[in-house]
Amino acid sequence: MRAAIALSFALGILAPAVAAAQVSGEAVYQQRCAVCHDSGNSRVPPRGELKKLSVSRILRVLDFGEMQNVASKLRQDEREAVASYLGVPGDSGEVHAKAYCADRTVTLTGHSKTEWNGWSSKPTNTRFQPGDAAGLTPSQVQRLKLKWAYGFDGDIIAFAQPTILNGHLFVGSASGLVQALNAESGCVQWAFQAIGPVRSAILAVALGDKHALLFGDTVGWFYSVEAETGHLLWKKRAEPHEATRLTAAPLVYQDTVFIPVASWEETRSTNPDYACCTFRGSVVALRIKDGSEVWKTYMIAEKAKKTSEHEWGPSGAAVWATPTLDNKRGVIYVTTGDNYSDVATPLSDAVLALEVSTGKIIWSKQTTPGDVWNTLCSTKGDCPGPDYDYGSSAILEKLNDGRDVLLAGQKSGIVYALDPDHKGAILWQTRVGLGGTLGGVEWGMASDGRQVYAATSDLVRTQSTSADPLNLNPQIVDPKIGGGLTALRIATGEKVWFAPPILCGPTAKPGCSPAQPQAVTAIPGVVFSGSIDGHLRAYSAEDGKVLWDFDTVREYQTVNGVRATGGSLNGPGAVVVGGMLYVNSGYARQGTIPGNVLLAFSIDGK
Numbered sequence: 001m002r003a004a005i006a007l008s009f010a011l012g013i014l015a016p017a018v019a020a021a022q023v024s025g026e027a028v029y030q031q032r033c034a035v036c037h038d039s040g041n042s043r044v045p046p047r048g049e050l051k052k053l054s055v056s057r058i059l060r061v062l063d064f065g066e067m068q069n070v071a072s073k074l075r076q077d078e079r080e081a082v083a084s085y086l087g088v089p090g091d092s093g094e095v096h097a098k099a100y101c102a103d104r105t106v107t108l109t110g111h112s113k114t115e116w117n118g119w120s121s122k123p124t125n126t127r128f129q130p131g132d133a134a135g136l137t138p139s140q141v142q143r144l145k146l147k148w149a150y151g152f153d154g155d156i157i158a159f160a161q162p163t164i165l166n167g168h169l170f171v172g173s174a175s176g177l178v179q180a181l182n183a184e185s186g187c188v189q190w191a192f193q194a195i196g197p198v199r200s201a202i203l204a205v206a207l208g209d210k211h212a213l214l215f216g217d218t219v220g221w222f223y224s225v226e227a228e229t230g231h232l233l234w235k236k237r238a239e240p241h242e243a244t245r246l247t248a249a250p251l252v253y254q255d256t257v258f259i260p261v262a263s264w265e266e267t268r269s270t271n272p273d274y275a276c277c278t279f280r281g282s283v284v285a286l287r288i289k290d291g292s293e294v295w296k297t298y299m300i301a302e303k304a305k306k307t308s309e310h311e312w313g314p315s316g317a318a319v320w321a322t323p324t325l326d327n328k329r330g331v332i333y334v335t336t337g338d339n340y341s342d343v344a345t346p347l348s349d350a351v352l353a354l355e356v357s358t359g360k361i362i363w364s365k366q367t368t369p370g371d372v373w374n375t376l377c378s379t380k381g382d383c384p385g386p387d388y389d390y391g392s393s394a395i396l397e398k399l400n401d402g403r404d405v406l407l408a409g410q411k412s413g414i415v416y417a418l419d420p421d422h423k424g425a426i427l428w429q430t431r432v433g434l435g436g437t438l439g440g441v442e443w444g445m446a447s448d449g450r451q452v453y454a455a456t457s458d459l460v461r462t463q464s465t466s467a468d469p470l471n472l473n474p475q476i477v478d479p480k481i482g483g484g485l486t487a488l489r490i491a492t493g494e495k496v497w498f499a500p501p502i503l504c505g506p507t508a509k510p511g512c513s514p515a516q517p518q519a520v521t522a523i524p525g526v527v528f529s530g531s532i533d534g535h536l537r538a539y540s541a542e543d544g545k546v547l548w549d550f551d552t553v554r555e556y557q558t559v560n561g562v563r564a565t566g567g568s569l570n571g572p573g574a575v576v577v578g579g580m581l582y583v584n585s586g587y588a589r590q591g592t593i594p595g596n597v598l599l600a601f602s603i604d605g606k
């Protein structure tokens with residue numbers, strides 16, 4: 001079966017406001033691509049070769065592939081125009097016939113004890129899988145062996161956390177292919193082609209006697225797909241801004257889905273022709289049954305205005321992470337990123353409580369005021385902001401004395417405990433890293449109710465001194481800086497233990513770093529944390545000792561016959577369900593190690 005793709009995506013995904021101006025693909029090519037692709041250099045595929053690729057493949061290379069450094073300067077309509085100008089119609093995200101299961105029925109019985117549905121095992125975002133659902137004890141973790149590997153064809157990044165329900169695994173990919181696999185064996189049950197890359201984890205909800213899978217893509221579309229068949233139920237743009245990017249899994253409460261909305265616009269600032277910036281982060285609440293809007297709350301109250309010849313503002317305060325449900329108080333907690341342009345606003349780099357039924361902001365706690373930063377700052381370096389976004393969800397936990405506490409980890413390297421009963425007043429704060437653009441806590445912490453586990457990124461890159469104009473990776477990753485895992489006592493914030501980073505060896509691949517940006521996952525007695533060096537490690541929750549270590553950087557024989565390699569672990573974390581552990585490996589961004597594989601481990605590989 002070919003995954004169905006509508007070529008209409010070349011036109012369909014634009015918001016009306018930006019679609020009005022027709023962009024010439026040839027002009028974009030001449031201006032942005034010809035310098036390399038018409039150069040005759042043997043390292044660059046010539047225009048004739050590009051013209052053999054499918055439109056969707058080229059768009060994928062621009063959005064999330066080798067050309068992302070070049071393409072980050074282009075607007076979405078410019079990317080689409082140049083891809084349509086170069087490419088042939090058709091699709092590249094195909095599933096080979098032999099990858100399919102003999103039995104392709106997907107049956108969900110609703111809630112099962114052994115599941116991991118969406119970003120976290122629970123909507124409080126603890127990323128803790130209880131013992132009966134995990135099915136792994138600390139000593140069994142030490143016996144984990146690879147059971148199967150699945151390759152994402154043509155991808156160089158594997159960044160979507162899988163969801164596991166009733167023995168089925170649902171996962172997105174950089175090609176935009178969303179697949180249902182048999183969680184035991186990795187054979188394919190169905191495939192659905194999204195418009196853009198799908199990095200968001202997938203959330204399944206009951207819908208009548210069937211189920212809907214809810215997820216977003218990185219060009220701004222949000223989908224409801226029938227879990228049993230892979231058929232589209234509805235799709236909707238979460239926000240009209242053309243740079244919209246949905247990175248996080250949604251949250252569901254009763255009949256409403258809450259979608260966190262982020263953007264690429266920060267990187268557009270490196271384009272000298274781009275007037276930065278106008279995007280405003282938001283949360284959108286839609287009815288699950290048909291996608292109609294219930295409410296939408298922007299993280300910046302007013303629309304951007306032209307502030308100078310080349311600047312618009314205010315902008316930013318993107319929402320990168322899954323909101324957190326607080327049933328008792330009838331609110332969801334949202335974390336926000338920095339401002340992209342002047343002026344700074346009060347809800348950037350903040351934790352907010354939004355009323356579930358109306359989206360009204362009940363309280364907010366800004367931890368880094370005045371953080372105005374965009375990608376141009378990396379080169380010109382005179383911006384007010386330190387780029388201390390929240391990239392991860394807040395965790396709602398209960399203390400022994402019955403009080404609730406909200407835990408939030410920031411790129412600043414600080415973990416906060418906030419009081420949900422006193423407008424987010426800070427109960428304690430503890431530093432776990434130096435912080436920075438790719439520093440501190442990036443994708444998420446885990447908590448077992450007693451301790452919160454914060455992995456530190458602190459990834460450091462330096463500018464390449466290579467004079468080669470074709471050098472596609474102008475950033476070099478420092479193999480000696482970053483990483484570490486800290487356990488903090490939830491009640492007090494004091495450090496219980498610190499597992500130091502494990503530095504890259506002399507034979508490590510370029511792009512190796514000890515940084516640990518990947519989201520952390522916990523089960524009773526064990527904490528899983530992945531690193532840019534490609535290692536997934538299991539740490540003892542008691543003392544931080546490494547119990548198990550698997551180097552994912554290697555080639556794999558995959559169950560679907562696709563050539564696949566592992567690489568850096570970044571973004572979503574490991575998922576543990578019913579005695580198995582799943583993780584995606586490969587992250588060709590930021591100069592780190594590419595890869596395209598989904599790995600499944602079980603006790604002794606059985």
Ligand code: HEC
Nearest residue numbers: 032033036037043044045050058061066067070082469470
């Ligand atoms: C700085 C030089 C440079 C610029 C500018 C550039 N490219 Fe590339 N491009 C390359 C190189 C080198 C490769 C090969 C990368 C590799 O295989 O490692 C490549 C690869 C590609 C590929 C992948 C081909 C394949 O086999 O999958 C596509 C598609 C592509 N470029 C499209 C574009 C488009 C479209 C633009 C303009 C928007 C562009 N490139 C601008 C240097 C460039």
